[in-house]
Amino acid sequence: MANVLVIFKREFQGYFATPIAYVFMGVFVALAGVFTMYIGGFFIRAQADLAMFFGFHPWLYLFLIPALAMRLWAEERRAGTIELLLTLPVTMTQAVLGKFLAAWLFTAVALALTFPVWITVNYLGDPDNGIIVAGYLGSLLMAGAYLAIGSCISALTRNQVIAFVVSAAVCLLFVLSGYPVVLDVFGAWAPPFLVETVSSFSFLGHFEDIIKGVIDLRDIVYFASLIALWLFLNVLALEVNKAR
Amino acid sequence: MEKRDGEMSELVRIESLVKHFGPIKAVDGISFSVRRGEVLGFLGPNGAGKSTTMKIVTGFLPADSGRVAVGGEDIAANPLAAKRRIGYLPEGAPLYSDMTTRAFLEFAAGIRGFRGEEQRRRVAETVARVQLESVLEQPIDTLSKGFKRRVGLAQSILHDPEVLVLDEPTDGLDPNQKHEVRSLIREMAPRKAIILSTHLLEEVDAVCSRAVIISAGRIVSDGAPEDLHARADGHNAVTLALRGVAAESARAALAAVEGVREVEEVGGGGEDGAGVRLRVRPEGGRAVALEVSRVVREHGWQVEGLMVDRGRLEEVFRAITAPDRTRS
Numbered sequence: 001m002a003n004v005l006v007i008f009k010r011e012f013q014g015y016f017a018t019p020i021a022y023v024f025m026g027v028f029v030a031l032a033g034v035f036t037m038y039i040g041g042f043f044i045r046a047q048a049d050l051a052m053f054f055g056f057h058p059w060l061y062l063f064l065i066p067a068l069a070m071r072l073w074a075e076e077r078r079a080g081t082i083e084l085l086l087t088l089p090v091t092m093t094q095a096v097l098g099k100f101l102a103a104w105l106f107t108a109v110a111l112a113l114t115f116p117v118w119i120t121v122n123y124l125g126d127p128d129n130g131i132i133v134a135g136y137l138g139s140l141l142m143a144g145a146y147l148a149i150g151s152c153i154s155a156l157t158r159n160q161v162i163a164f165v166v167s168a169a170v171c172l173l174f175v176l177s178g179y180p181v182v183l184d185v186f187g188a189w190a191p192p193f194l195v196e197t198v199s200s201f202s203f204l205g206h207f208e209d210i211i212k213g214v215i216d217l218r219d220i221v222y223f224a225s226l227i228a229l230w231l232f233l234n235v236l237a238l239e240v241n242k243a244r
Numbered sequence: 245m246e247k248r249d250g251e252m253s254e255l256v257r258i259e260s261l262v263k264h265f266g267p268i269k270a271v272d273g274i275s276f277s278v279r280r281g282e283v284l285g286f287l288g289p290n291g292a293g294k295s296t297t298m299k300i301v302t303g304f305l306p307a308d309s310g311r312v313a314v315g316g317e318d319i320a321a322n323p324l325a326a327k328r329r330i331g332y333l334p335e336g337a338p339l340y341s342d343m344t345t346r347a348f349l350e351f352a353a354g355i356r357g358f359r360g361e362e363q364r365r366r367v368a369e370t371v372a373r374v375q376l377e378s379v380l381e382q383p384i385d386t387l388s389k390g391f392k393r394r395v396g397l398a399q400s401i402l403h404d405p406e407v408l409v410l411d412e413p414t415d416g417l418d419p420n421q422k423h424e425v426r427s428l429i430r431e432m433a434p435r436k437a438i439i440l441s442t443h444l445l446e447e448v449d450a451v452c453s454r455a456v457i458i459s460a461g462r463i464v465s466d467g468a469p470e471d472l473h474a475r476a477d478g479h480n481a482v483t484l485a486l487r488g489v490a491a492e493s494a495r496a497a498l499a500a501v502e503g504v505r506e507v508e509e510v511g512g513g514g515e516d517g518a519g520v521r522l523r524v525r526p527e528g529g530r531a532v533a534l535e536v537s538r539v540v541r542e543h544g545w546q547v548e549g550l551m552v553d554r555g556r557l558e559e560v561f562r563a564i565t566a567p568d569r570t571r572s
Contacts, residue, residue: 010340010347017383080338084399087302087334088355089327138254182284242304 003090007098015106024068028110031060036117049127053117054135054211056151058175058203061146066167068107069150070160072099074239077158082242092235100151102233106223107143111136136212141223142203148173148230155237171203178202253280255329255407255437256301258421261310263296270296271307272461278437280406283429284440285452285469289565293337294441302332314407331405333501337396341385343549345376349402350386356403367550370398374428376423392419397425401432410440410520414447419441426451436452445557448472459565469557476555477563479529482536483510485549487519497539503530519548528553 015021035056076082083094121127150167157163176182178199186195199205206219252389265270271293278284299305301312303319303326312319317326340348341464349370353363371377374394379387384395397413413429414422417470426549429438429451442448448469455472458464465472473479478504486494491509509520526532533552540547 002357003355006351009354010343010351013347014340014342025293079341080334080336081340083299083304083334084332087304087327087330087332088352089324089357090355091324 002186003094004098004101007085007090007095010103010223011102012105015102020068020071024106025110028060028064029113031064032056032114033117037108044156047125050117050121050132050135051083051211053114054079054139054207057139058142058207061143062155062171062175064166065107065143065146066150066164066171068103069157069167070149070154070163072103072151073234074158074163078160080163086238086242092238096151096234097239100147100234101149102149102226104140104144111140111143128213128214131211134213134215135211137215138207138219141210141220142207142225145203145223145226145230147173148227148234149174152230152234152237155234156241175203178205254278254440255280255315257313258297258301259310259311261297261300262308263293263300263305265296269461271300273310273339274458274463275310275464276456276463278435279406281434282454283433283438283440283452285448285455285563286439286458287443287445287448287455288342288441288458290443291390292565294458295411298332298409298439298441299334302409302535304328304334313482321503328348328403329406331400331403333396333410335411336415337393339384339392339399342383343382345387345391345420346380348395349398352399352402357376358403358536366402370402373401374398375424387390389416390418393417393421393425397428401436406436408438408440410435410438412441412443414442414444416468424449430451442550445561448557457561464564472557473555475563476527476529476553476557476559478525478553478559479555480526480531480533481553481555482526482533483524483525483541483549483551483553484524484536484547485519486522486540486549487546488544489506489520489543491520491522494520494543494545496521497543498524498536500531501535501539503527503532 015024031238032053036050036053039056073082076085081131086092118132121132122129149170150163153170154160154163157166173182179202183195183199186198190198208217209219258277259275261271261274262269274293274297276284286294296305300307301314301319303323306320312326314326315329317329319326340351344369349367350363353366356366358366366433371380374397376391376394376398377396379395384392387395393413393416397410400408400410410429414425417425426447429440432438433451433453433487440447440452452469454463455467455469456463457472476506484498495507495509498504500505501524502527505525507522507524510523511521524532524536533550540550
């Protein structure tokens, strides 16, 4: 655990040593605001809630989180520091966890910086703040799932562009798995229970439950186990193919 | 008693390592062990398997077969315990370049389990040792190559490991920096087992107590640097610069000395060109310098210079690592 903390600290500070942190946070907060206010018709809807704000998060994450995750391991490979890191007395799991947690906390900070939206809605109306808290929690959990996918795929390549594109594609699959685009592919041949299963993998379904204010244990378990699964695959990917 | 001491001081033991990369056999049955106090120079042409072997020894790559024990701990079965005993400078000294020197060394110290006051002390000591004081607060990517290499070295010796594995520690350094790094290695040598790879043969003479040469993944020579010199064609050849004697008569007199294979004229000597330079090559590397100087004294030749060749390592290196032409 001590090692996870040391790696976590190094990674987290790393974001702020380069412009990455400021660019990412700036773009995230700006886009979240613009989407909500203009495209989401915040003022026209004239409802004191943040359903629109959270509704855009899966799409915002779709390209922002892979951009954050792509460097996690691909950069270590490119710079050769992976050899340094993995010959230190740390386990692969500690290294993967430390990096993931740092990226996740970083996302949490970015998410927290959208607080003006919350203030605005409270100033204009009288929203159910419990639902908003649930929304933030759900959004953070979903961001963790995106990150775990991105981290794992970043471990498979030394090329950050490839890591980005493939992560975004895999994340899109998870977002859309409740939509006909994906379900029709399975529906043509697969038995209904499989189609149901694929459909239940959708980020959107679970996320929408949470942002309605229904914090169901199953939704939390869903995201948590998705994170655990992808991080496990991440460790495997490194074990198998760390030299290349 | 002697045997027990021997076993205890054996810090690295490598047994029949094999490693393939696809169809290529990068390491093909390498075995050796390194004791405390030894500085083992790992030599070989590019692509011979030096770095791959070091990556296996330090636990970065798994071997296909064979085993590595560091201080008695098996690197595959018990990687954390083995890695704690190792300091490693990977090829090219990769570093987290967006960190400052201090932050990076504190990170390394943290991973090595040093906290608080102990961490500060370790970092300060190491920084003083490799002279990094002036760049402590600079981001690593702004440092010169020499400083980067020293930061990498600092990271590897921070925890005072028993085993030090250095992949080309002086690559890209200027002569002064090379000298400093070599002095540091020599100073640490008695308390550690050190494996360093290099393609600089002068480095073997400068710091190594033992030289292992590998070629195409196999060990082709293992011995003290002196033994390597002895295998050189020019080992114990004597070069003489004489004055006041005709080249022909000097050659004849020297060629008659027992053990001399041939004497060749290698140019005129002296500023006025009146002298003569001769190279006396012995049979089978015999020491003939005493005999040669006796002949010189007997004839009353004036000697401007006399030099005994140790034998050029490059020659030996090429002879043992060049592809065998007779087989193809």
